[in-house]
Amino acid sequence: MLWALARVELNGGFFTEHCPAHCHLAKVIDPIIKGTLNVLTSCKKASSVKRVVLTSSSSCLRCRADVQQVSPLNESHWSDTEYCKRHNLWYTYAKTIAEKEAWRVAEESGINLVVVIPSFVVGPLLTPQPTSSLRQILTIIKGVRGDYPNVRGGFVHVDDVVDAHILAMEESKASGRLICSSTVAHWSEIIEMLKTKYPIYPYEDKCSSQEGDNNPHSIGSSKILQLGLPALTTLDQMFDDCIKSFQQKGFL
Numbered sequence: 001m002l003w004a005l006a007r008v009e010l011n012g013g014f015f016t017e018h019c020p021a022h023c024h025l026a027k028v029i030d031p032i033i034k035g036t037l038n039v040l041t042s043c044k045k046a047s048s049v050k051r052v053v054l055t056s057s058s059s060c061l062r063c064r065a066d067v068q069q070v071s072p073l074n075e076s077h078w079s080d081t082e083y084c085k086r087h088n089l090w091y092t093y094a095k096t097i098a099e100k101e102a103w104r105v106a107e108e109s110g111i112n113l114v115v116v117i118p119s120f121v122v123g124p125l126l127t128p129q130p131t132s133s134l135r136q137i138l139t140i141i142k143g144v145r146g147d148y149p150n151v152r153g154g155f156v157h158v159d160d161v162v163d164a165h166i167l168a169m170e171e172s173k174a175s176g177r178l179i180c181s182s183t184v185a186h187w188s189e190i191i192e193m194l195k196t197k198y199p200i201y202p203y204e205d206k207c208s209s210q211e212g213d214n215n216p217h218s219i220g221s222s223k224i225l226q227l228g229l230p231a232l233t234t235l236d237q238m239f240d241d242c243i244k245s246f247q248q249k250g251f252l
């Protein structure tokens with residue numbers, strides 16, 4: 001069995017809001033969509049590939065005007081790409097198109113595709129330098145940008161995301177889309193939680209003016225839990241693991 005993961009950079013659109021249109025295309029949209037299609041096309045050529053596990057994102061579910069009404073979100077929900085365009089949510093726009101394209105290629109070519117849909121990934125550093133979501137957390141804790149994202153979304157521990165990918169690849173009953181997300185919260189709530197436990201850091205204290213990705217909603221992970229994924233780590237624990245790791249490795 002061959003494991004194929006489409007991993008593309010620039011997670012989290014909130015750092016790109018001052019970027020002109022051509023810059024979104026070159027830095028976010030093209031790499032995400034073309035990167036995903038390149039992996040799927042290569043898998044199509046390689047007859048030895050039995051299953052492809054693609055990493056999508058919970059932002060591909062929640063960015064739609066009616067998100068509150070249709071909650072709790074499940075595997076049948078999709079973000080609305082027109083809504084994403086109206087609100088400059090380019091990462092979400094690209095990830096949504098990329099996942100839809102992956103399903104199209106898989107159906108056309110008979111690839112056994114399973115898609116893991118994690119929310120914002122939190123936990124200890126697994127690499128020498130913080131990668132995308134951990135860089136965002138560090139920036140917020142250190143207060144270096146001037147504001148925190150006006151985003152409400154799910155959060156999930158990296159260990160749960162790893163387990164979800166192994167399950168998606170190895171469990172024969174796994175199929176379709178699989179949401180992997182613990183608690184939904186706004187960044188203002190995360191900052192309040194962290195300030196109480198770790199008051200020594202400066203933290204961002206102003207909310208970004210970016211609109212469109214702060215709508216109340218909830219997300220259900222029951223499909224993957226029923227497949228055998230253990231109970232998801234709490235918000236408290238995932239951020240404790242993250243901060244401890246930042247401290248141990250000298251980033252905080």
Ligand SMILES: NC(=O)c1ccc[n+]([C@@H]2O[C@H](COP(=O)([O-])OP(=O)(O)OC[C@H]3O[C@@H](n4cnc5c(N)ncnc54)[C@H](OP(=O)(O)O)[C@@H]3O)[C@@H](O)[C@H]2O)c1
Pocket residue numbers: 006007008009010011031035055056057058095117118119120121122131132133
């Ligand atoms: N982090 C999250 O909170 C989160 C949440 C939901 C979904 N996801 C999804 O999970 C996947 C991984 O995200 P991540 O946060 O781990 O991202 P990341 O930390 O930014 O890592 C991206 C990885 O992609 C590789 N990469 C970037 N551009 C590439 C290119 N043009 N060609 C080949 N490889 C390239 C990088 O390789 P190098 O190391 O060689 O630079 C890096 O290893 C993405 O699909 C993302 O959308 C992430």
